[in-house]
Amino acid sequence: MSIISKFSSHKFLFLILTGVLVSFIAFGMLFRASSQGDSADTYPKGFRGGACTIETENLIIGYSGYYLPADFESPENTLRSPYVPVQCGNVPEPATLNISIDLLYPESARDYLLAQRLVKVDAIDNNQKEQKILSISAQQHPSGVITQAFKLNEPGQYILYLEGKNIKNTNIQVKIPIKVGSDWKDHFKKLFSTFLRKD
Incomplete structure (x- = not known):
């Protein structure tokens, strides 16, 4: 694998992780929730x-x-x-x-x-x-x-x-x-x- 392709795959993973992080922040802001x-x-x-x-x-x-x-409507002989x-x-x-x-x-x-x-x-x-x-x-x-x-x-x-x-x-x-x-x-x-x- 060439240096360029290795760099591209790392860049792609970084973009995916960044996207996931941004999604968490966006949902937290939308619903006014914290990580806890x-x-x-x-x-x-x-x-x-x-x-x-x-x-x-x-x-x-x-x-x-x-x-x-x-x-x-309650069924007869129900246990739950x-x-x-x-x-x-x-x-x-x-x-x-x-x-x-x-x-x-x-x-x-x-x-x-x-x-x-x-x-x-x-x-x-x-x-x-x-x-x-x-x-x-x-x-x-x-x-x-x-x-x-x-x-x-x-x-x-x-x-x-x-x-x-x-x-x-x-x-x-x-x-x-x-x-x-x-x-x-x-x-x-x-x-x-x-x-x-x-x-």
């Missing part, structure tokens, strides 16, 4: 062991969920659970959603009076309007776990608000995003799920 799969509003690192976390100044929660498709796990509030289709919220920090959060409010977010004339779907009055959660089930009949963006006051009477609001339905970004994320963070 974290995002700024989640803690720690957004997705751990089937649960996602959200951090605010006064409260850190973990949340996970399972959904049951709206058209599901029909519920499908949800990753960080992404529900692929209208469904019944069971969500579990863990009050992670501080421990005194179990004594907070926390209400729940589910809204659907609609974009009207470049403005976001919230349509209330469900409201649950404030109460304490001594177990540190809040469970709730609700039906999401339409594709779109929803927010489950956790609102109340801490023991210092400071207002608390945590927004749990829930997206129903898939778009082109979701298909790319699924295709490149090894390299991208979970929302």
Whole structure:
């Protein structure tokens, strides 16, 4: 093999490696992901062991969920659970959603009076309007776990608000995003799920 052909093959490999590196950077910028799969509003690192976390100044929660498709019909004598796990509030289709919220920090959060409010977010004339779907009055959660089930009949963006006051009477609001339905970004994320963070 001549020196020129060796140089050409090394140059070709360098171009391929450069292309791969540029692709990783482009996808990271597109989905605002780092190499560790974290995002700024989640803690720690957004997705751990089937649960996602959200951090605010006064409260850190973990949340996970399972959904049951709206058209599901339970077969007789089934041994498997029909519920499908949800990753960080992404529900692929209208469904019944069971969500579990863990009050992670501080421990005194179990004594907070926390209400729940589910809204659907609609974009009207470049403005976001919230349509209330469900409201649950404030109460304490001594177990540190809040469970709730609700039906999401339409594709779109929803927010489950956790609102109340801490023991210092400071207002608390945590927004749990829930997206129903898939778009082109979701298909790319699924295709490149090894390299991208979970929302």
